[in-house]
Amino acid sequence: MSASDPKGNFKPQDAPRYDDVLQCMRCGFCLPTCPTYALTGRERSSPRGRVALARAVAEEKLEFTEAVKEEAFFCLDCRACTTACPSGVRAGEVMEICRSQAHAFYPLGKAGKAFREFILRKMLPSPELMETSMLPTRLYQRLGIQWLVRHSKVLKLAPEWMAKAEGMLPDLEKPLRTQLPEVVPARGEKRGRVAFFLGCVMTLMYPGVSRQTVRVLAHQGFDVVTPAQAKCCGAPHLSEGDRETARSLARFNIDLFLSHDVDAIVTDCAGCGAALKEYEEILEEIEDHDRLALFRSKIRDISEFLAEKGLRTEGMRQVKTTVTYHEPCHLCHAQGISSQPREILRRIPGVELREMSESSWCCGSAATWGLKYSEESRQVLERKLGNARQTGAEILVTANPGCQLQLAWGVRETGQKQEVLHLMELLGRAIPD
Amino acid sequence: MISKAAIAHLQEKLGEKNVYHEKEDLLVLGYDSTPGVHHLPEVVVYPTSTDEVIAAMEIARREGLAVTPRGSGTGLSGGSVPVKGGMVLCLTRMNRIVEVDEENLTATAEAGVVTLDLFNAVAAKGLFYPPDPGSQKISTLGGNVAENAGGLRGLKYGVTRDYVMALKGVLADLSVVSTGGKSVKDVAGYGFKDLLVGSEGTLGIVTEITVKLIPPPQAKRTILAYFGDVRTAGEAVSRIIAAKIIPSTMEIMDRATINCVEDYVKIGLPRHMAALLLIEVDGHPAPVAEEAEAVRRVLEQVGAAEIHVAENAGEAASLAAARRTALSALARVSPTTLLEDATVPRSRLAETFAEIERLADKYRLKVGTFGHAGDGNLHPTVLCDERNEDEMKRAHDFYFELYDQVLAWGGTVSGEHGIGMAKKEYLARQIGEGGVRVMKRIKRSFDPDGIFNPGKIFDEGDSSTRPHVEEGFRVSE
Ligand SMILES: Cc1cc2nc3c(=O)[nH]c(=O)nc-3n(C[C@H](O)[C@H](O)[C@H](O)COP(=O)(O)OP(=O)(O)OC[C@H]3O[C@@H](n4cnc5c(N)ncnc54)[C@H](O)[C@@H]3O)c2cc1C
Ligand code: SF4
Numbered sequence: 008m009s010a011s012d013p014k015g016n017f018k019p020q021d022a023p024r025y026d027d028v029l030q031c032m033r034c035g036f037c038l039p040t041c042p043t044y045a046l047t048g049r050e051r052s053s054p055r056g057r058v059a060l061a062r063a064v065a066e067e068k069l070e071f072t073e074a075v076k077e078e079a080f081f082c083l084d085c086r087a088c089t090t091a092c093p094s095g096v097r098a099g100e101v102m103e104i105c106r107s108q109a110h111a112f113y114p115l116g117k118a119g120k121a122f123r124e125f126i127l128r129k130m131l132p133s134p135e136l137m138e139t140s141m142l143p144t145r146l147y148q149r150l151g152i153q154w155l156v157r158h159s160k161v162l163k164l165a166p167e168w169m170a171k172a173e174g175m176l177p178d179l180e181k182p183l184r185t186q187l188p189e190v191v192p193a194r195g196e197k198r199g200r201v202a203f204f205l206g207c208v209m210t211l212m213y214p215g216v217s218r219q220t221v222r223v224l225a226h227q228g229f230d231v232v233t234p235a236q237a238k239c240c241g242a243p244h245l246s247e248g249d250r251e252t253a254r255s256l257a258r259f260n261i262d263l264f265l266s267h268d269v270d271a272i273v274t275d276c277a278g279c280g281a282a283l284k285e286y287e288e289i290l291e292e293i294e295d296h297d298r299l300a301l302f303r304s305k306i307r308d309i310s311e312f313l314a315e316k317g318l319r320t321e322g323m324r325q326v327k328t329t330v331t332y333h334e335p336c337h338l339c340h341a342q343g344i345s346s347q348p349r350e351i352l353r354r355i356p357g358v359e360l361r362e363m364s365e366s367s368w369c370c371g372s373a374a375t376w377g378l379k380y381s382e383e384s385r386q387v388l389e390r391k392l393g394n395a396r397q398t399g400a401e402i403l404v405t406a407n408p409g410c411q412l413q414l415a416w417g418v419r420e421t422g423q424k425q426e427v428l429h430l431m432e433l434l435g436r437a438i439p440d
Numbered sequence: 441m442i443s444k445a446a447i448a449h450l451q452e453k454l455g456e457k458n459v460y461h462e463k464e465d466l467l468v469l470g471y472d473s474t475p476g477v478h479h480l481p482e483v484v485v486y487p488t489s490t491d492e493v494i495a496a497m498e499i500a501r502r503e504g505l506a507v508t509p510r511g512s513g514t515g516l517s518g519g520s521v522p523v524k525g526g527m528v529l530c531l532t533r534m535n536r537i538v539e540v541d542e543e544n545l546t547a548t549a550e551a552g553v554v555t556l557d558l559f560n561a562v563a564a565k566g567l568f569y570p571p572d573p574g575s576q577k578i579s580t581l582g583g584n585v586a587e588n589a590g591g592l593r594g595l596k597y598g599v600t601r602d603y604v605m606a607l608k609g610v611l612a613d614l615s616v617v618s619t620g621g622k623s624v625k626d627v628a629g630y631g632f633k634d635l636l637v638g639s640e641g642t643l644g645i646v647t648e649i650t651v652k653l654i655p656p657p658q659a660k661r662t663i664l665a666y667f668g669d670v671r672t673a674g675e676a677v678s679r680i681i682a683a684k685i686i687p688s689t690m691e692i693m694d695r696a697t698i699n700c701v702e703d704y705v706k707i708g709l710p711r712h713m714a715a716l717l718l719i720e721v722d723g724h725p726a727p728v729a730e731e732a733e734a735v736r737r738v739l740e741q742v743g744a745a746e747i748h749v750a751e752n753a754g755e756a757a758s759l760a761a762a763r764r765t766a767l768s769a770l771a772r773v774s775p776t777t778l779l780e781d782a783t784v785p786r787s788r789l790a791e792t793f794a795e796i797e798r799l800a801d802k803y804r805l806k807v808g809t810f811g812h813a814g815d816g817n818l819h820p821t822v823l824c825d826e827r828n829e830d831e832m833k834r835a836h837d838f839y840f841e842l843y844d845q846v847l848a849w850g851g852t853v854s855g856e857h858g859i860g861m862a863k864k865e866y867l868a869r870q871i872g873e874g875g876v877r878v879m880k881r882i883k884r885s886f887d888p889d890g891i892f893n894p895g896k897i898f899d900e901g902d903s904s905t906r907p908h909v910e911e912g913f914r915v916s917e
């Protein structure tokens with residue numbers, strides 16, 4: 008522990024860097040963009056307040072109390088505050104780190120530990136296990152949701168979470184991973200070769216979306232390699248505060264993807280993209296910096312990649328429709344990708360983009376947050392749906408499976424007449440067979 | 441120290457969720473945007489009506505608690521820091537816009553309404569509320585009134601005081617005052633309203649504000665000028681004013697500020713330039729075109745390195761938004777950003793810049809300067825590290841010497857951020873001991889027991905009101 012980076016009352020392992028919390032000058036610019044502050048009007052549930060709490064712990068003015076833990080998990084990790092902060096403070100990330108502190112300070116009971124072992128350490132790191140557990144029954148039964156039922160008290164899930172979790176699941180098809188060829192060749196004039204990072208949620212819950220992503224990439228002139236051994240990106244682990252497993256998954260994926268000779272590593276899941284781009288940071292102290300930088304330089308969200316390469320629209324079909332776009336937090340705030348998806352939307356023949364207000368306001372899904380704080384999540388969702396409704400657009404487009412689950416569930420529940428699609432599904436409709 | 445019974449009583453009157461007394465809440469309600477000052481309150485209340493303000497005050501009086509009003513805590517002189525503990529009374533949940541009166545061109549709002557929200561609400565009705573502090577997207581009207589906040593448009597449109605028509609508030613004896621009204625003129629008795637504006641929460645709690653609105657300008661032109669050295673930029677400002685042109689905005693950023701802001705906004709600001717001026721002229725279309733042309737001529741004459749005109753409203757808005765982030769963006773560079781609020785007659789701008797440069801050199805400090813150049817109001821900001829004692833001492837000496845010169849030129853130690861706890865020693869230098877005595881008497885006549893925001897504006901020789909206090913948690917069981 009160095010004098011310039013005191014950990015104070017934090018555990019030394021995975022503590023927020025003191026300089027990072029000191030960086031906050033408390034200007035409050037982040038307050039109006041924070042969904043949990045908007046909900047509660049409570050300073051400690053705002054980015055400025057959360058950073059101040061972390062600072063107080065580092066300065067030994069406060070123990071790592073239950074309330075600090077509570078704030079770490081109540082934070083949506085939506086990163087809207089990162090976008091809003093002119094000083095470069097990243098309150099969401101500080102809270103993410105505090106989640107792992109929370110586990111160190113408040114070891115999970117037996118049930119909680121078993122949950123961690125089961126889902127985070129056993130299921131998610133192994134694509135095969137997840138698939139077999141899913142088939143033939145629906146995912147949630149084997150993925151431990153029944154088990155969760157028994158332990159929902161321990162995990163402090165909100166009372167209505169079960170009905171919600173069940174209602175949110177889309178109709179499941181066969182996982183995409185087992186069906187996708189290792190290489191899908193480019194169509195038309197070839198522009199390069201990319202690796203596709205197929206995320207867990209995508210392969211299991213939205214195989215149809217990622218199938219379109221691969222089709223789009225091929226149609227745009229890229230050979231698409233999809234390494235079937237790829238493991239979970241580690242986002243759920245970071246979000247639940249299991250940084251150790253996240254690091255080992257990261258190292259595995261880096262080795263795997265750097266063994267392929269590709270121009271870029273593309274993903275269609277904003278959550279995965281954000282996590283992959285964070286590998287550099289979480290492995291900073293244990294991996295070779297050049298390798299990390301090389302890996303980082305190749306990661307692209309699909310919309311970022313297509314906008315960079317220029318979308319080839321010759322021969323595309325007309326998709327006559329009106330759309331509005333919801334920005335996933337992990338795309339716009341975590342990765343700063345905001346104009347690119349719109350650029351793609353505008354270039355799809357026949358599509359009219361109608362901007363909603365507050366397009367970059369969180370939809371309230373945020374990994375398991377939506378299950379833990381279901382009432383708060385409903386309020387955040389209602390705000391989002393209202394803004395989407397006002398545009399009168401036929402289709403509500405987004406670019407992340409978490410948002411898609413939440414929004415699709417929301418429109419179903421409220422009877423809102425809007426189809427919810429991933430950007431790649433819409434683009435896929437324009438691409439001739 | 442507050443008793444459990446008092447907390448229970450507050451909860452009963454205000455509702456449980458409007459009363460905080462847990463350590464984690466208190467810790468984050470004892471700071472504002474001023475570096476190095478922090479003090480824990482014993483309880484924080486969020487009244488939702490004037491009646492609840494009175495109820496909370498009544499309990500505070502009975503318990504002998506000091507009361508520190510608070511808006512969004514963006515103050516830059518430590519105004520809402522509860523140096524004596526006690527009760528923080530936060531107005532952010534009194535945030536209703538009561539009325540926009542299109543016949544009398546006024547708006548009435550509760551003190552906790554966010555400045556930008558009022559601006560947008562009246563803009564939707566084709567009206568204009570000009571005061572726009574850099575913090576407008578989160579600062580409250582109550583905080584603006586209490587600090588008499590200025591903004592980017594101050595040059596032509598004035599500051600908050602120029603728009604306040606009426607105030608409603610609660611005084612120390614729990615009486616409700618209502619001062620001013622919608623009439624354009626009012627000379628009945630002493631100007632209470634004007635005393636309350638800029639009183640930094642030391643005379644009473646403002647609960648409702650009626651402001652004057654004006655029709656928005658029909659046309660606007662935004663000009664960006666770059667300079668090879670800061671003094672020339674200062675000279676340009678003086679010359680534009682001397683040419684009898686009053687732009688609505690004339691903001692300056694020096695090289696350090698330009699670079700920090702560009703790191704955040706990424707809109708292609710000129711990183712290699714020593715300074716830039718953001719100038720806006722507005723009004724009727726014909727005079728606007730003439731004024732813009734006249735500004736350009738002056739800029740050419742003084743030798744601006746480059747002159748650009750914003751293409752459209754979107755570009756102009758993003759430039760103004762970029763300027764608003766200046767202070768927070770400067771905070772990127774170093775852990776601590778100490779900022780001052782020196783204001784000089786506008787003819788002295790070029791010299792002031794020269795003085796800032798000289799002193800920064802002398803005290804070996806990294807300084808970024810930006811500000812409302814058109815108002816002669818500069819924010820020389822020392823980028824430092826509060827852990828480095830020697831550097832903090834040099835920063836203090838830097839400001840001390842700078843203010844000597846500023847005062848000698850007939851300037852002021854605070855153009856808009858107020859005295860609070862951070863600038864008490866400077867105030868006495870500016871207005872003299874006699875001036876401070878009169879101010880104290882005014883304070884006493886409003887608040888004989890000194891319960892409102894103690895330790896602000898003037899020193900009461902009490903050790904607990906020193907400018908840099910850091911104290912642990914204290915609340916009785
Ligand atoms: C990035 C940044 C940019 C800024 N730019 C400007 C600028 O351009 N111009 C400018 O003038 N200021 C500026 N400020 C300073 C600050 O935003 C203003 O002083 C603002 O008016 C404070 O409002 P607040 O709601 O945050 O009040 P607070 O900081 O909470 O309180 C300020 C003072 O007002 C008192 N107070 C608050 N509400 C009430 C009430 N209802 N009744 C009585 N007293 C009350 C408090 O006790 C305290 O003394 C800036 C600050 C930041 C962080
Ligand atoms: S996190 Fe950033 S935006 Fe928020 S208060 Fe701190 S410096 Fe300001």
Ligand code: SF4
Binds near residue numbers: 082
């Ligand atoms: S990440 Fe989102 S919820 Fe968390 S502090 Fe930032 S804005 Fe608030």
